[in-house]
Amino acid sequence: MTFKTATLTAIVALSTSAxxxxxxxxxxxxxxxxxxxxxxxxxxxxIDLIYDVFDSNEVLETKMLAGGAGYDVVVPSGTFxxxxxxxxxxxxxxxxxxxxxxxxWDVISSRTAKYDPDNAYSINYMWGTTGLGINTGKVAEVLGxxxxxxxxxxxxxxxxxxxxxxxxxxxxxxxxxxxxxxxxYIGEDPDSQDADVIAKAxxxxxxxxxxxxxxxxxxxINALANGDICVAIGWSGDVLQARDRAAExxxxxxxxxYAPTEGxxxxxxxxxxxxxxxxxxxxxxxINFILDAENMAAAxxxxxxxxxxxxxxxxxxxxxxxxxxxxPDEATLQNLYTTSPYAQKLxxxxxxxxxxxxxxx
Amino acid sequence: MMRRFLLIATPYFWLLxxxxxxxxxxxxxxxxxxxxxxxxxxxxxxxxxGIRAFISQLDFENFVFLTEDDLYxxxxxxxxxxxxxxxxxxxxxxxxxxxxxxxxxxxxxxxxMMLIILPFWTSFLIRVYAWMGILSNEGYLNSVLMWLGVINxxxxxxxxxxxxxxxxxxxxxxxxxxxxxxxxxxxxGSLNEAAEDLGCSRFSAFWLxxxxxxxxxxxxxxxxxxxxxxxxxxxxxxxxxSGTLMIGKxxxxxxxxxxxxxxxxxxAIILLLILVIPIVLFQRNQQKQQEAEQ
Numbered sequence: 001m002t003f004k005t006a007t008l009t010a011i012v013a014l015s016t017s018a019x020x021x022x023x024x025x026x027x028x029x030x031x032x033x034x035x036x037x038x039x040x041x042x043x044x045x046x047i048d049l050i051y052d053v054f055d056s057n058e059v060l061e062t063k064m065l066a067g068g069a070g071y072d073v074v075v076p077s078g079t080f081x082x083x084x085x086x087x088x089x090x091x092x093x094x095x096x097x098x099x100x101x102x103x104x105w106d107v108i109s110s111r112t113a114k115y116d117p118d119n120a121y122s123i124n125y126m127w128g129t130t131g132l133g134i135n136t137g138k139v140a141e142v143l144g145x146x147x148x149x150x151x152x153x154x155x156x157x158x159x160x161x162x163x164x165x166x167x168x169x170x171x172x173x174x175x176x177x178x179x180x181x182x183x184x185y186i187g188e189d190p191d192s193q194d195a196d197v198i199a200k201a202x203x204x205x206x207x208x209x210x211x212x213x214x215x216x217x218x219x220x221i222n223a224l225a226n227g228d229i230c231v232a233i234g235w236s237g238d239v240l241q242a243r244d245r246a247a248e249x250x251x252x253x254x255x256x257x258y259a260p261t262e263g264x265x266x267x268x269x270x271x272x273x274x275x276x277x278x279x280x281x282x283x284x285x286x287i288n289f290i291l292d293a294e295n296m297a298a299a300x301x302x303x304x305x306x307x308x309x310x311x312x313x314x315x316x317x318x319x320x321x322x323x324x325x326x327x328p329d330e331a332t333l334q335n336l337y338t339t340s341p342y343a344q345k346l347x348x349x350x351x352x353x354x355x356x357x358x359x360x361x
Numbered sequence: 362m363m364r365r366f367l368l369i370a371t372p373y374f375w376l377l378x379x380x381x382x383x384x385x386x387x388x389x390x391x392x393x394x395x396x397x398x399x400x401x402x403x404x405x406x407x408x409x410x411g412i413r414a415f416i417s418q419l420d421f422e423n424f425v426f427l428t429e430d431d432l433y434x435x436x437x438x439x440x441x442x443x444x445x446x447x448x449x450x451x452x453x454x455x456x457x458x459x460x461x462x463x464x465x466x467x468x469x470x471x472x473x474m475m476l477i478i479l480p481f482w483t484s485f486l487i488r489v490y491a492w493m494g495i496l497s498n499e500g501y502l503n504s505v506l507m508w509l510g511v512i513n514x515x516x517x518x519x520x521x522x523x524x525x526x527x528x529x530x531x532x533x534x535x536x537x538x539x540x541x542x543x544x545x546x547x548x549x550g551s552l553n554e555a556a557e558d559l560g561c562s563r564f565s566a567f568w569l570x571x572x573x574x575x576x577x578x579x580x581x582x583x584x585x586x587x588x589x590x591x592x593x594x595x596x597x598x599x600x601x602x603s604g605t606l607m608i609g610k611x612x613x614x615x616x617x618x619x620x621x622x623x624x625x626x627x628x629a630i631i632l633l634l635i636l637v638i639p640i641v642l643f644q645r646n647q648q649k650q651q652e653a654e655q
Binding site: 056058059061062064065066067083086087088089175212213214215226228275344347348351352354355356358359360361 | 395431603617620
């Protein structure tokens, strides 16, 4: 739905643009903004905004590495950003053009500096965790009331998965997020860069593979909300969006999100400007618009993801700032881990492992 | 003189610009090494170093790599299998339709032809998405069957190879029907009458006269389905499951997940070599048909 509306916005933006009107092209994740912000940006700045969406870092990265994608602002995740910066895909941000730069939250920017030293190339848009989306009613029905809903054992223990298969389980199609989760489950370092350690994830995944209905990184929102599936490994805000869609539909589906107690991946989606952006000045205007405390808060209130903007916090609704699934408490925060990008040779092994798990070959 | 030169040069220019140059670029990338750069492979051609230094850095390593991992062979074989089965299924569905069209009263034919072509007015992608709506567990097909009481549990079709076959047959059906129809339409009806006069039953007249005479159309239709089905990516990725192994998907993973353009290019080159055989056969078939007509 959001995809359709986004495309529509893009078409409307295209068709109404006068011959010499200034434009800015933004490429962001699907289901990741309050669309009213897009029109607000256009009215405030008079710049035509063309907003496209993607649902995988890989697609974005290929566009960045090929060059000439024509976007002014893109939003890769930290590990991908780090490699793309190395490849020379981005230009340094000009903070002089970002009057709202003071709004950033140091707790987050100190963490994103791991991927982008000094945050020279990027600014955090939103961040979240990768965890478990649960249809509470169905899971209790299948596994009983004491189901381990906040543990990775729910999805990595074949005994549980065998039963859950009857009501449907989706996994993210993102090896760089699922493999660290498996490593956390078996007590290894989730950020391991050792091929032998990573190989240990394969038997665990192969054992539960028959019970996974689908590997997909965006379909699970609707599938959870409609009650088509009962468990998904997914992104925090997406699961919470599913919770809201189910509540709106009043279909009796009750969705909850848990960051697993064994540890959960914390990731950061970073706004950056491609080195060959057609309109870097407008790109900075867009980033500055998002950095505005009220705008950023509106986006977070809409999509249920935490942001890296300290000043926005006073505008956040209680549902967002008060929910530990979105803004984790200190104890959960301690339990979150981050990962680093895989080197080329290791990446090949990881993809191969993933293909082997998914297709059995 | 000039006109003649242009006449001869145009198809060669076409071949050069739309096939040989892209092929050479892909082939060159397949001999390079992956790197963290933009674009993500090395070496890049540098005039200063000269062409010899550049060529000396290229090697066939990526092709050797493809033979070392059985994933690639399995994917090629599985694609061949899926393409072959889909072609046969499309033929089985398409031939009766083409036959019916050719036998229909002349005034109906333009309408029937229109019905075959009409789906092209809608985007291919939207039509494949529509199949997702039809085939899913809560989709129209299962709702109707459950309502009729034919089944109690929904049939799992979406995300399996069956859905891929349905998608390919549906999408490529017009490419099968149209060439068969055009040969059947031109068949001389008196040949069948003669066969029946000589003691053939209607069925054996059909089998011994009509089918062999429509062979050029069957061959053309089959190639038009088989060749694109072999490298198909959209249909298996939307309708197929994670277990559907096709070379188009492997190519996608090499390109996007591994960002290994050189290996992806090597996979593409081999796919092309596999396709050259049916394409040459198709060309021959077309040529023979033309000669027969003259």
